[in-house]
Amino acid sequence: MAQMYTKKVIEHFTNPKNMGQIKNPSGTGTVGNPVCGDIMKVYIKVKKNKQGEEYIDDIKFQTLGCGAAIATSSVVTELAKGKKLKNATKISKKEITKELGGLPPQKLHCSLLADRALVKAIDNYHQKIKKK
Amino acid sequence: MRRIYFDHAATTKVDPEVKKAMLPYLGDKFGNPSSIFYKEGQDAHKAIDESREKVAEFLNAKVEEIIFTSGGTESDNLALKGIFEANKNKGNHIIVSSVEHHAILHSCQYLEKYHGAKVTYLPVDKCGIVAIEDLKKAITTKTILVSIMYVNNEVGTIEPIAEIGKLLKNLNQKRENRIYFHTDAVQGAGYLDCDLQKLGVDALSMSAHKIYGPKGVGVLYLRKGIPFVPQAQGGGQEGGKRAGTENVAGIVGLAKAIELIKQNKKETGRIENLRNKLVEGILKTVPDAIFTGSKIGPNRLISSASFCFKNVEGESLLMSLDQAGIASSSGSACTSGSLDPSHVLIAMGLKPEVAHGSLRLTLGKENTENEVDYFLKVLPGIVKRLRTISPF
Numbered sequence: 001m002a003q004m005y006t007k008k009v010i011e012h013f014t015n016p017k018n019m020g021q022i023k024n025p026s027g028t029g030t031v032g033n034p035v036c037g038d039i040m041k042v043y044i045k046v047k048k049n050k051q052g053e054e055y056i057d058d059i060k061f062q063t064l065g066c067g068a069a070i071a072t073s074s075v076v077t078e079l080a081k082g083k084k085l086k087n088a089t090k091i092s093k094k095e096i097t098k099e100l101g102g103l104p105p106q107k108l109h110c111s112l113l114a115d116r117a118l119v120k121a122i123d124n125y126h127q128k129i130k131k132k
Numbered sequence: 133m134r135r136i137y138f139d140h141a142a143t144t145k146v147d148p149e150v151k152k153a154m155l156p157y158l159g160d161k162f163g164n165p166s167s168i169f170y171k172e173g174q175d176a177h178k179a180i181d182e183s184r185e186k187v188a189e190f191l192n193a194k195v196e197e198i199i200f201t202s203g204g205t206e207s208d209n210l211a212l213k214g215i216f217e218a219n220k221n222k223g224n225h226i227i228v229s230s231v232e233h234h235a236i237l238h239s240c241q242y243l244e245k246y247h248g249a250k251v252t253y254l255p256v257d258k259c260g261i262v263a264i265e266d267l268k269k270a271i272t273t274k275t276i277l278v279s280i281m282y283v284n285n286e287v288g289t290i291e292p293i294a295e296i297g298k299l300l301k302n303l304n305q306k307r308e309n310r311i312y313f314h315t316d317a318v319q320g321a322g323y324l325d326c327d328l329q330k331l332g333v334d335a336l337s338m339s340a341h342k343i344y345g346p347k348g349v350g351v352l353y354l355r356k357g358i359p360f361v362p363q364a365q366g367g368g369q370e371g372g373k374r375a376g377t378e379n380v381a382g383i384v385g386l387a388k389a390i391e392l393i394k395q396n397k398k399e400t401g402r403i404e405n406l407r408n409k410l411v412e413g414i415l416k417t418v419p420d421a422i423f424t425g426s427k428i429g430p431n432r433l434i435s436s437a438s439f440c441f442k443n444v445e446g447e448s449l450l451m452s453l454d455q456a457g458i459a460s461s462s463g464s465a466c467t468s469g470s471l472d473p474s475h476v477l478i479a480m481g482l483k484p485e486v487a488h489g490s491l492r493l494t495l496g497k498e499n500t501e502n503e504v505d506y507f508l509k510v511l512p513g514i515v516k517r518l519r520t521i522s523p524f
Contacts, residue, residue, distance in 0.1 A: 013451060019521055030523070034485030037445055037465045037473065041523040062523035066447035066464070070521060 005067055006101035012071035017078045020060045027128060029120025031113050038065035038110065040073045042117040046085065046125050054085045061117070068107035072114035075099050080118055089122055091115060133457045136503045140342070140435060141285050141319060141494035142461055146385070147344040153388040154346065157381035165378050166367060176380050183387030190390045191336065191353055192327040199352040199370045200383050204318040204339030207352035208235035208279075210363055210374065211314045211335045215277050216243055218359035222309045223274035227252045229262045229291070230479040231284050233316055237475070250274070258481045259426040260289035264299060271303065277312050282320035282331075286463055286476040286492055287425025288436025290324065291315075297332020312358060318342055318350075322393055323400060323434060334358055340382065344396070344497075345389030349382030399497045404434035406504050407495050411437050413508035418515050424477065424490065435496065438463075440482060441489040443524045444515055449491055452514040458507060463490040 005013075022043035032039040045058035059081050061073040075096050080088045093111035097103050103111060137145070157179060165180050167173025180200070188195045201207045216226065226243065228236055230253040243249035252270045254262050262280055278300060280291050293315050300313050314335035317326055322343040328336060334355040341347040354360060354373070366375025408428060415421055420442035426432040441449070446464025453460050461467070463474025465488060472478075473487035493507075 010451075013448070014455065016521060034483075034488070037471075037484070037488035039523060062521060064443055064522035064524060065445050067451045069445070070448060 004104045005071075006103075008099070008101045009067060009071040009103070012074040012100070013067045016061075016070055016074040018060050018074065018081065019062065021062065022058060022060050025121075027121045027123070027125030029117045029122070029124055031117045031120060032065070032069075038069040038113060039063065040065065040069065040113055040117040042073070042077065042121040044080075044118075044121045044125060049084075056080050056083055056085065056088055059118075059121075065110070066107070068103055068110040069113065071100055072096050072103075072110045073117065076114040076118050085122055085125075089119060091118060136458045136499075136507065138458060138460045138493040138495060138499070138503075138507070140496035141288075141492065143341050143347065144344045144496055145498070146346055147389065147392055149392060150345055150385045150388045154381040154385040157384050161380075163380075165380060166369065176378075179380055179384050180378055183383045186387040187338075187351055187390055190326065190393070192329050193353050194356060196371060197353055197356050199354060199373050200378060200386070201350045201352050201374060202348055202379070203341070203350040204233075204316065204337050205235040205350075207337035207339070207350045208233065208316055209239050210352050211337060211354070212236065212239040212243065212277065212279060213363050214354075214360045214373075215312050215314070215335065215358065216247065216249060217361035219276040219309075219312070220247065220249075223272075223276040224248055225250045225252070225272055225274040225276065227254060227267060227270050227275060227278045229254045229256060229280050231256050231260055231286075231289075231476045232279065232281050233285055233318070236279055236281070236316060254280075256289075256479050259431065260284050260287050260476065260480050261426065261431065262291055262296075264292065264295055267296060268299065271311065273307075273309060275311050276309060277314065279314040279316065282315045282317040282324060282326075283433050283436075284425065284476060285319045286474055287438045287480070288319075288433035288494070289426040290320070290431045290433060293331050293333065301332055319433065321390075322396065328353060328355075340386035340389055343389045343393060346382050346385040349379050349386045351386065396497055400434055403495050403497065403499070406499055406501060407435055407437050407493075409501070410493060410495070410504050410507065413504070414439060414511060417508060417512045421515075422486075424480065424482065435494050437493045437495075439491050440477070440486045441491065441515055442486070443522045444489040444518045446488055446490050448518050449489070449514065452518065453511075456510045456514065458510070461492045461494075463492065464488045 025043040026046035030041045040063045043060045047057040059077045063073040093115045096111040163172030163176035165177040240251040312334045316337045318339045321338045336353040339350040364375045424438045446462030465473045477487035
């Protein structure tokens with residue numbers, strides 16, 4: 001199995017970045033389902049910078065899934081951390097896959113899941129502040 | 133780091149004696165067995181004849197009932213398609229279990245789609261065992277073939293083949309349409325009694341690379357007199373039943389591997405103890421682990437251990453174990469190449485989210501207690517790490 005993964009995927013699988021939870025997150029996004037076997041949860045902490053723009057101050061992930069699932073969720077948090085929200089939503093599955101040096105065709109859907117988890121977390125944040 | 137191989141159900145290492153027996157046929161003894169008018173061909177032909185005798189003896193069959201194939205998958209395909217095609221004028225109903233290997237299941241689907249077969253896929257209980265009652269109820273006047281595997285490759289469950297053989301024998305005495313009985317014995321040949329007369333089967337599949345033989349060669353036993361349509365046409369080899377120049381080296385290797393089974397049976401007690409230690413250790417040290425398939429006992433292959441771990445995904449488990457130097461397998465969707473988890477685990481009533489956390493360990497004669505101890509040492513930490521990464 002590992003042969004089909006790049007070194008970067010294995011690295012993220014073995015030493016995932018930003019793994020864990022955020023207490024009192026600004027937003028969370030959960031994607032996937034137990035039936036297909038991959039579940040990703042992204043937590044974000046949103047703050048405003050000196051210009052008053054919202055950005056992702058902290059981001060964490062938790063994933064139940066295969067090597068690619070863990071690697072793509074780890075990468076998406078790396079790519080998103082520190083970014084302004086409007087830029088973070090632009091992170092695409094293509095970018096995630098490129099950052100990993102590629103994924104086997106049957107694993108590309110994991111990069112889509114990771115992308116969606118981040119977007120959901122950001123949407124969740126927006127919904128929360130609307131309610132306030 | 134020395135590797136630990138716990139995936140003997142996937143394949144086994146060629147025994148040195150098997151390799152030794154094969155080498156001449158990869159060297160100077162390169163003749164085509166059909167070239168019987170000169171020495172090189174005669175030598176090759178003799179090698180196959182002797183191999184065939186050894187296989188026939190092992191199975192308690194006649195030499196003319198042994199067909200050499202390219203392996204278990206071809207044997208399964210050949211049994212189903214060859215028997216169905218020859219008997220479809222009498223009936224088109226096939227009965228198999230829902231936990232068969234894909235070589236059987238997909239052959240059935242193929243026969244359904246392209247040849248008008250009607251297939252009943254028998255349910256199994258939570259141990260993976262087929263109920264004789266369900267088989268009885270499923271039989272109709274149009275049933276011509278039953279195929280039930282001897283041992284399941286994923287969970288090591290042993291099916292009641294001899295009992296089914298008896299049932300069908302009795303039914304056949306009162307039936308116009310004979311029901312033929314095939315068993316996929318690929319996983320069972322190394323450890324279980326394969327005396328065909330005792331099993332009561334009309335056809336049986338075997339594969340060399342599961343019994344310390346080479347890949348690319350197997351056997352289909354086909355009882356004499358059974359109507360059968362060959363699926364590979366050509367030069368008339370294998371008594372006209374399976375064309376193609378014989379894989380002489382492979383066949384010699386297969387026969388040697390079969391000869392060694394008797395010798396290897398001395399190891400079964402030791403392997404069983406190792407397996408039991410493994411199972412006990414895992415259930416003791418890894419929380420939220422369930423043992424899948426038949427309980428340890430007469431309905432469970434002695435070398436097989438299979439589990440499902442809650443909130444752990446199979447592929448991640450295999451990757452982590454691989455990094456620790458251990459080879460094993462899983463029934464998770466990610467490892468199956470499709471989005472579906474193991475059909476065997478699902479048929480046994482496990483939910484998909486549970487089936488995704490599956491681990492299969494199958495031991496062999498070279499495994500040691502040190503290896504089992506090491507595995508037990510590293511597994512809990514691996515499972516813990518993956519559970520920490522998971523949101524649950």
